[in-house]
Amino acid sequence: MAGQISPTRSAMLASKASLKTAQSGADLLKRKRDALIGEFFALVKDALAAREELSGVSKGAYTSLFGAKAWDSPEAVESLSLAGSGDYAIDMQIDNLYGVKVPRIEIPERDTATTFSPINVGARTIQAATDFGGVMDGIVKVAATETKLRRIGEEIKKTSRRVNALEQVLIPGIQDDIRFIRSVLDQREREASFTLKKIKAKLEADAKKDKENMQAGNHGSAAD
Amino acid sequence: MNNPYGYINGRVRMMRVALVDARAMDDVTNTLNYQEFLRQISETPLREDLGEATAQGAGLGQLDEALSRNYLKAISHLRSIATGQPAREIEALLLRYDLQNVKTLVRGVQTGRSADDIVAGLIPAGTLPWSALQGAAQSADVASLAQTLSVAGGKIGQILRAAVSGGANSLLDLEVALDQGYYRAVLSGVRGTNVRRYFTREIDVRNLLIARQLRGAAPNVRYFIPGGRDVSEADFLRIAGGDNSVSAPDLGAVLEAPDLGSSEAIARRLLDEASRNVAMADALGPGVALDYLRRKEQEIARMRLIGRAKFYGLSKDELQRELEGA
Numbered sequence: 121m122a123g124q125i126s127p128t129r130s131a132m133l134a135s136k137a138s139l140k141t142a143q144s145g146a147d148l149l150k151r152k153r154d155a156l157i158g159e160f161f162a163l164v165k166d167a168l169a170a171r172e173e174l175s176g177v178s179k180g181a182y183t184s185l186f187g188a189k190a191w192d193s194p195e196a197v198e199s200l201s202l203a204g205s206g207d208y209a210i211d212m213q214i215d216n217l218y219g220v221k222v223p224r225i226e227i228p229e230r231d232t233a234t235t236f237s238p239i240n241v242g243a244r245t246i247q248a249a250t251d252f253g254g255v256m257d258g259i260v261k262v263a264a265t266e267t268k269l270r271r272i273g274e275e276i277k278k279t280s281r282r283v284n285a286l287e288q289v290l291i292p293g294i295q296d297d298i299r300f301i302r303s304v305l306d307q308r309e310r311e312a313s314f315t316l317k318k319i320k321a322k323l324e325a326d327a328k329k330d331k332e333n334m335q336a337g338n339h340g341s342a343a344d
Numbered sequence: 345m346n347n348p349y350g351y352i353n354g355r356v357r358m359m360r361v362a363l364v365d366a367r368a369m370d371d372v373t374n375t376l377n378y379q380e381f382l383r384q385i386s387e388t389p390l391r392e393d394l395g396e397a398t399a400q401g402a403g404l405g406q407l408d409e410a411l412s413r414n415y416l417k418a419i420s421h422l423r424s425i426a427t428g429q430p431a432r433e434i435e436a437l438l439l440r441y442d443l444q445n446v447k448t449l450v451r452g453v454q455t456g457r458s459a460d461d462i463v464a465g466l467i468p469a470g471t472l473p474w475s476a477l478q479g480a481a482q483s484a485d486v487a488s489l490a491q492t493l494s495v496a497g498g499k500i501g502q503i504l505r506a507a508v509s510g511g512a513n514s515l516l517d518l519e520v521a522l523d524q525g526y527y528r529a530v531l532s533g534v535r536g537t538n539v540r541r542y543f544t545r546e547i548d549v550r551n552l553l554i555a556r557q558l559r560g561a562a563p564n565v566r567y568f569i570p571g572g573r574d575v576s577e578a579d580f581l582r583i584a585g586g587d588n589s590v591s592a593p594d595l596g597a598v599l600e601a602p603d604l605g606s607s608e609a610i611a612r613r614l615l616d617e618a619s620r621n622v623a624m625a626d627a628l629g630p631g632v633a634l635d636y637l638r639r640k641e642q643e644i645a646r647m648r649l650i651g652r653a654k655f656y657g658l659s660k661d662e663l664q665r666e667l668e669g670a
Contacts, residue, residue, distance in 0.1 A: 236516065
């Protein structure tokens with residue numbers, strides 16, 4: 121980079137301005153990263169709780185299904201599964217969290233009214249149907265928290281990469297440029313100063329010589 | 345004139361001998377794992393239908409298929425040995441499979457499932473021809489389904505048509521009409537007092553279970569099944585409201601059980617007992633076939649339960665608790 125830059129005073133001023141911008145950018149990104157990490161850890165707790173809840177309701181639901189299929193026959197249970205419409209609507213909105221788009225999912229109120237007649241259906245099967253409603257809610261909850269967590273995690277990684285790029289590549293590069301420009305300018309200054317000194321010395325030497333010649337001329341005419 | 349049930353019930357008793365006996369059931373229950381369970385049931389009369397269930401990598405799906413195959417074969421065999429009036433009476437016992445198939449069709453058609461999905465949920469049992477069921481699965485709406493089924497014959501199809509004509513349009517209304525119509529059809533289809541007594545008891549037990557299930561909600565007579573002996577509509581409402589008293593003392597246990605699962609287990613035992621009594625009292629009637637069907641159903645249910653317990657590695661105590669619910 122240093123080789124491509126013209127070592128001028130204006131280039132040095134521009135590089136210094138870039139350095140300042142890069143440093144404040146890195147600082148801002150670090151603060152964003154810290155805030156996202158804070159959010160991430162706050163969400164991890166929710167995500168773990170949602171996972172645990174899902175695992176609990178799933179265990180109960182599969183136990184109910186276990187009994188339902190044994191007592192009411194797999195065919196009857198599968199027939200009952202046709203009674204559900206299969207539609208599950210959720211209300212999802214997009215929130216902006218430090219510039220990261222994350223989903224906010226509202227779990228819908230579950231309709232507890234059954235669509236099938238309970239007359240010839242075993243208690244285990246009805247329990248399984250209710251429990252799997254809970255599993256559905258649990259899955260949505262896990263999906264909501266884990267999607268949020270993944271988005272924030274990805275943003276933390278992206279921000280860290282940007283901070284590293286600024287701190288490890290861009291800022292050192294600009295600093296190198298500044299050092300290069302400064303060294304070239306110093307060198308030029310030293311050369312100019314040396315040249316001036318040389319000129320001065322030459323001028324002084326010439327003046328001295330002229331003076332000596334003048335003095336020598338005066339002495340000769342006096343002797344004559 | 346010889347009673348045709350003499351021959352039929354002789355054959356049914358032979359079929360009953362082929363059921364898995366208590367000792368073999370204990371051996372199956374005491375197996376250590378799923379592989380040993382499969383090996384053990386391979387030594388029971390179920391072996392000829394196990395098919396792929398014992399193959400390497402087979403799971404519960406194959407076991408369920410094998411057990412259903414065995415059960416359906418038993419039903420088909422039972423139908424094949426009766427002709428004339430006994431055949432019609434035995435068909436009345438098989439109406440529950442028609443009910444299940446018609447409900448599957450109504451659910452599938454009402455929720456807009458594909459014909460393939462609907463046919464996959466049907467069982468080749470009952471009185472409706474398989475081709476009629478397959479054709480009915482293609483119906484565009486419940487009205488045309490009802491039309492197709494009533495043309496194909498069968499009492500449940502007629503019940504559906506009557507319900508649709510009566511203005512029932514929601515799935516729940518249709519199912520309730522089918523369930524109530526099913527019990528009406530069964531009671532009108534069986535002649536013997538013993539078998540009728542079994543079904544009136546089944547209706548009472550069902551009513552008690554439903555009333556218990558409805559507790560906590562507003563009492564609703566919509567799910568009451570008419571035709572029982574000991575539980576009237578007023579009793580149903582009273583029990584649904586939280587009362588535990590019932591005129592038949594043996595039915596009280598169903599209401600006093602700590603939870604619905606236990607109530608159901610007690611109900612199952614009461615019906616087992618009732619079907620055994622019918623088989624003994626109705627030696628020359630369809631009671632023997634009814635008892636056989638119930639025993640076969642319980643055998644298959646227990647096998648499914650034990651198979652699942654072994655597959656998922658449930659402890660002996662856990663399995664015992666589940667079986668006690670039987």
